[in-house]
Each structure stands twice: as structure tokens, then as C-alpha cells.
Amino acid sequence: MAKAKETVSRTLIVALVLSIVFSVVVSTAAVMLRPAQVKNQHLDMTTNILSAAGMLDQGDTAEQILQKFESFDVRLVDLDTGKFVKPSAVGVAEPMKYDMYKAASDPQLSTDIPSSEDKAGIKRRPNVARVYTLSENGELVRVVLPIHGYGLWSTLYGFISLEGDLNTIEGLGFYSHAETPGLGGEVDNPRWKSQWVGKKVYDGDRTEPQIKLVKGGVNVDAKKRQHKVDALSGATLTSRGVEQLVNYWMGDRGYAPFLQKLREGEV
Numbered sequence: 001m002a003k004a005k006e007t008v009s010r011t012l013i014v015a016l017v018l019s020i021v022f023s024v025v026v027s028t029a030a031v032m033l034r035p036a037q038v039k040n041q042h043l044d045m046t047t048n049i050l051s052a053a054g055m056l057d058q059g060d061t062a063e064q065i066l067q068k069f070e071s072f073d074v075r076l077v078d079l080d081t082g083k084f085v086k087p088s089a090v091g092v093a094e095p096m097k098y099d100m101y102k103a104a105s106d107p108q109l110s111t112d113i114p115s116s117e118d119k120a121g122i123k124r125r126p127n128v129a130r131v132y133t134l135s136e137n138g139e140l141v142r143v144v145l146p147i148h149g150y151g152l153w154s155t156l157y158g159f160i161s162l163e164g165d166l167n168t169i170e171g172l173g174f175y176s177h178a179e180t181p182g183l184g185g186e187v188d189n190p191r192w193k194s195q196w197v198g199k200k201v202y203d204g205d206r207t208e209p210q211i212k213l214v215k216g217g218v219n220v221d222a223k224k225r226q227h228k229v230d231a232l233s234g235a236t237l238t239s240r241g242v243e244q245l246v247n248y249w250m251g252d253r254g255y256a257p258f259l260q261k262l263r264e265g266e267v
Helices: 002-052 062-069 184-188 190-194 236-249 256-264
Strands: 073-078 110-112 124-126 128-136 139-150 155-163 169-176 212-214 228-230
Touching: 002 062, 002 155, 002 169, 139 236, 139 256, 155 236, 169 184, 169 190, 184 190, 184 236, 212 236
Parallel strands: 212 228
Antiparallel strands: 073 128, 110 124, 128 139, 139 155, 155 169
């Protein structure tokens, strides 16, 4: 009986020691790999921004991607006023440290959206967003804006890029979603994404976004064709979600106040 108890005790001690050793190993590995993970996350984000802006070339190395991204001015903007704010206003040291999606879950840093106004299905909107502008010879040539909203099965996260006129779409792309492969998942299809290039967000006074995704495709002679894109075949709800999220973020509750400030040269 004594030998049996001794065997059980030894087994428990060995298990405890192994648990402690493996915990230390895993924790150490996590700490050591963290810088690499952060670097890869940054590279992935910059890649998606350049892709939306039409600045990503096939075969670009990581160094080339980061070098291209350095040409952007990264700023934080108050979505209500359309004005730039300092990073300290949201508790970070620099714009790249700010996570607008994390902020959306903080009642102190976000705004609850009434269901009647929540076209994008996001429930809460961060008060501050991170935006990317690119100027050449003192003239604004493009602005890249983060967008997100609900499709059929998931929230789609992506970027939309506008030319210097702040109306013509340079590109649109989603880097994270869980839509149905072959249907809603076709938001990743380069051929579909290419349809967005050259489309106009606004018409007339540029206050109300006009983007429409047309089921069955856009006719060559369709009225206001400049605002229309083919809907995804067999993915009505995903298409509707994309249409609504783009119009939400380009509207008054999204980036419209900021874009207006840019046009007027007030920021």
C-alpha cells in the first residue's frame, strides 16, 4: 500500500514539474515570437492598403511594400467633426498604435448606432478612425479608408481607396470575412474588384453616397452607371451588405465630414 501511494505521489510530482516546464517554454516562445507576429501583422495590413490603392505590384518584396507605405501620411480623424485629432486623444503614442475596431467595443471611445441608421450592421462605431493620405508635390492624390460591415455570415473588413477628387474609387478590397466560398466569397475575386475602379461615390452635391450593386449585372446603357457595380452572382445578401457598408462609411455617419474638410482644405 505504501509503495502504491509513493508511485501516485511521484506521478503527480512528475506531472506538476512537466506542466511547469511546458508553461515556461510556451510563455517564453510567445514572448520571443511577439515581435515577429507584430511585424507580420503590420506587413499584412500595409499589403492590403496598397492593394486597395492599386499600388501593389506582383512580386513586391516585404521591403518594397513597407517602403511604398512610407509615402502615406497616417492620421487619426474624429468622424463626427471630420477633423484630425492627436493620438493622445485616444490614449496612444502614435496613430499606428490605435485599433479602431477595439475602440468600437469601448463605450468611452465609440457611439451606439440606432438600428434605423445602422446600414452596415456594426452596432457601434468608433469615434475616431485611422486614415491614410498620399500627397505628391503638395497635392492630395489618394486617400485610403478602412471600412467594415456585415454580409451574410460575417463582418467584412477592408479598405476603400479614393482618388484625389475624393469621389472616384481607385479600389476596394476585403482582407477578412467568412462569406460562402464561390458565392459571397467572390468579394476576393480580382475580376469583381476591378469593376469598382473608376466608379463614383457621390453625385451632384457630394453629400449622399450613391453606390448600387445591381443583381443580374449593370447594363451598358443604365442610368447613373458610374455609381453601379455588378452584384455577386448567387450572393444577394452579401452584395446588399457590401452596398450598405460602403454607403454607410461614405455617408454622414462615416467619412463624409472628413472628406468635406479635405475638399475645403480645412484639415
